Amino acid sequence: MNELMSPNAFKWFLTILTGGLAGVWFFYDSFNLIRTRNLDRSDAIVRDKHFGYVIGILIGIIGVVGCLRFHGVV
Amino acid sequence: MSTATVAAPAAPGASGVTMQTPRKVSPFNPANAVTASRFLTLPPLYWAIENGHHQYATLFILICGLLDKLDGLVAKVFNCRSAFGELFDAITDGICYGFGLIVVAAFGWAPWIPVAAIIFLGVSNTLMRFVYVRRAGRATNYKSYAMERLVAYTGYLIGFATGGMEVKFYYWAFVPLMAVIIAYDTKRMLIDPIPPARPA
Numbered sequence: 001m002n003e004l005m006s007p008n009a010f011k012w013f014l015t016i017l018t019g020g021l022a023g024v025w026f027f028y029d030s031f032n033l034i035r036t037r038n039l040d041r042s043d044a045i046v047r048d049k050h051f052g053y054v055i056g057i058l059i060g061i062i063g064v065v066g067c068l069r070f071h072g073v074v
Numbered sequence: 075m076s077t078a079t080v081a082a083p084a085a086p087g088a089s090g091v092t093m094q095t096p097r098k099v100s101p102f103n104p105a106n107a108v109t110a111s112r113f114l115t116l117p118p119l120y121w122a123i124e125n126g127h128h129q130y131a132t133l134f135i136l137i138c139g140l141l142d143k144l145d146g147l148v149a150k151v152f153n154c155r156s157a158f159g160e161l162f163d164a165i166t167d168g169i170c171y172g173f174g175l176i177v178v179a180a181f182g183w184a185p186w187i188p189v190a191a192i193i194f195l196g197v198s199n200t201l202m203r204f205v206y207v208r209r210a211g212r213a214t215n216y217k218s219y220a221m222e223r224l225v226a227y228t229g230y231l232i233g234f235a236t237g238g239m240e241v242k243f244y245y246w247a248f249v250p251l252m253a254v255i256i257a258y259d260t261k262r263m264l265i266d267p268i269p270p271a272r273p274a
Contacts (some may be wrong), residue, residue, distance in 0.1 A: 003129040010129055014237045017136075018230065026224075044266060051258060052219020055251065059227050062247045066240045 015067050022063020029056030075177050099156040105149035106159050109166050112141045116173055123181050123236065131236035138170050139229040156213065161203075168200050173229045178235035188245040192228070195249075195256050206263040220255045227251075 005013065033053040040045045068074045115138040122131035145163060145187040149155045174191060199221070206216045227248060234244045 003127065003131065010132075010237065011239075014132070014239050017233075018239070029223075037199070044262070044269070048262070049133070049219050050219075052223060055220040055255060056223045058251060059223055062251075063230075066084065066234075066244050066247075069243055071239050 015070060018063050019067035022060045023068070024060075025056055026060025029053040029060065030040065033057070045066070099154050099159075101156070101158050101162070103149075103156075103159070104152045105154050108141055108145040108148050109159070109163050112138050112166055112170050115141070116170060119174060123177050123183065128236050128238060132233050135174055135229065135232045138174075139226075139233075142167065142170075142225075142229070143214050160217075161207075164203065165200070167228075168196055168227050171225070172196060174232035175228075178232055183231055183238075183243055184231075184235040185245055187263035191249050192231075192245075192252060195252050199256055199259065202260055202263045206268070209263075210268045216234060216259070218255070218259050218262070221259060222264065224247055224248075224252060224255055255274050 003010070030053075033050065036046065036049060036053075041047055041050070065074065095103060108191060115134045119131055119138070120135040122128075122134060142163070145159075149159060175189050175192060176182065177184050178184040203216055233239075234241050
């Protein structure tokens with residue numbers, strides 16, 4: 001059975017899908033964290049949001065680093 | 075047929091005051107249908123992995139992930155959000171991604187140790203969600219911003235294995251992240267006070 005695309009195209013497809021989303025995610029959650037930094041942290045929902053944004057930033061970094069490793073950059 | 079009850083604004087009453095009356099949302103609604111359709115991607119996923127079709131396997135897990143994003147949108151469009159739907163979505167995530175992880179590990183496309191750790195932590199989290207429902211005394215989904223992000227990462231994990239993309243790096247990076255989130259969510263689900271029910 002034929003594959004859907006060439007191995008090189010597939011490699012770049014995975015890179016764009018992962019790196020693109022991870023990069024956007026990193027900036028999106030960084031922005032969210034900055035935007036909500038002055039909210040009352042005694043509120044459990046606010047604490048949960050901040051924790052989630054930090055995790056999102058970490059996932060974004062992991063995603064981008066993985067893409068760079070995939071292409072032998074780091 | 076069981077139904078989930080959600081609050082919805084009603085037409086103004088005789089007194090002219092807007093009343094909140096419960097609106098029944100059937101579990102057989104378009105959003106839950108989209109959620110359930112994710113199970114249809116599992117047999118082709120298994121077939122693709124068993125036969126070594128990396129690209130097709132990636133496609134099927136991608137479709138599963140996209141349907142996960144679509145069900146929320148459908149619920150909004152058809153106005154059929156419910157506590158049951160949220161819970162069903164979380165359970166479907168666990169089953170679909172758990173199945174995918176086990177299959178990629180079983181066929182040697184992903185390392186067993188992190189997969190076993192992820193499955194263990196995932197099952198623990200699911201059990202705690204049931205405890206949370208019992209504590210709340212109603213069908214409710216524990217909303218975790220961190221876990222929502224991690225679930226998306228889980229979908230990608232299977233894609234990394236099917237695509238052969240830095241598999242060890244992504245899997246081993248996932249485990250400590252998940253352990254921290256589970257520890258945080260455990261405290262919130264089992265110890266912290268439960269917030270009041272919110273309208274759909």
